[in-house]
Amino acid sequence: MSRQRIAMLVVIAAATGYLLLTGRHCGISSAVAARAVSVEPATWVGISGDVRFPGLFPIGANNMTTTAILLTEPYCSLSLNLSMPNSPLGGRVRVVCPQPPGDAVIEYLPLAVNEQLLLNIPLDLNRVTAAHLEKIPGIGPVMAERIIQSRQKNGGFSSVSELNMVEGIGDATVRRLSRYLQVVDTKRKY
Structure with missing residues (x-):
């Protein structure tokens, strides 16, 4: 082997060793991290x-949002009594560390409609606005x-x-729209 190849292999080995030794150390046990992984996400945060x-x-x-x-x-x-909603529509969490130091303050907001559609999270048919519906292809x-009137x-x-009771929507359109819409809470009246 030429000296250049040997030198290159030594540099690659040193870089690989450095990355392995100084990689992300999150301080969370592997058991907690393993429980946080899911094959199919129920939602996103x-x-x-x-x-x-x-x-x-x-x-x-x-899994809980607190794990994430x-x-x-x-x-x-974080407070051990932290209770976060696990919404089927996903959400946004903002962690704010107070001054002076203490437990984190957690702010929770739902995901924006654009984010839900990009992540293939169906919109709640009973909460969506007309402007949100217009973001769905074909509406x-x-x-x-x-x-909305219906x-x-x-x-x-x-x-x-x-939806097939709405004028202009047939079974084929309902099947196509079911990819983008869901009914989350059937007990709530609007």
Whole structure:
């Protein structure tokens, strides 16, 4: 082997060793990290604020948002009694570390409609506005207004299939729209 190749291999080995030894150390046991991983996310949560690793994280059906917050490594402590909603629509969490130091303050907001659509999280048919409906492919202002009027007239939808009662929406359109819409709370009247 030439000296250049040997030198290059030594540099690569040294860089690999350095990266392995100084990689991300989150301080969370592997058991907690393993439980935080889910094959199919039930929803997503965006975490920002006073954390080392902000981002958008998948949340499994059996996991809590607090697990995702811990994985982002907040710069301050979290209360053990922290209770965060696990919404089927996902959400945004902002971690704020108080001055003087103490437990983190957690602000919770729902995901924006654009974020939900990009992540393939269906919008709640009983809460969506006409402007939000217009962001769905194939729904224009007239159809969006018909859907809203039908919802107001009938006190909300109990399933997406009830869209076929709206003028201009047939079974094929309902099947296409069911990718973008869901009914989360059938008991709430609008």
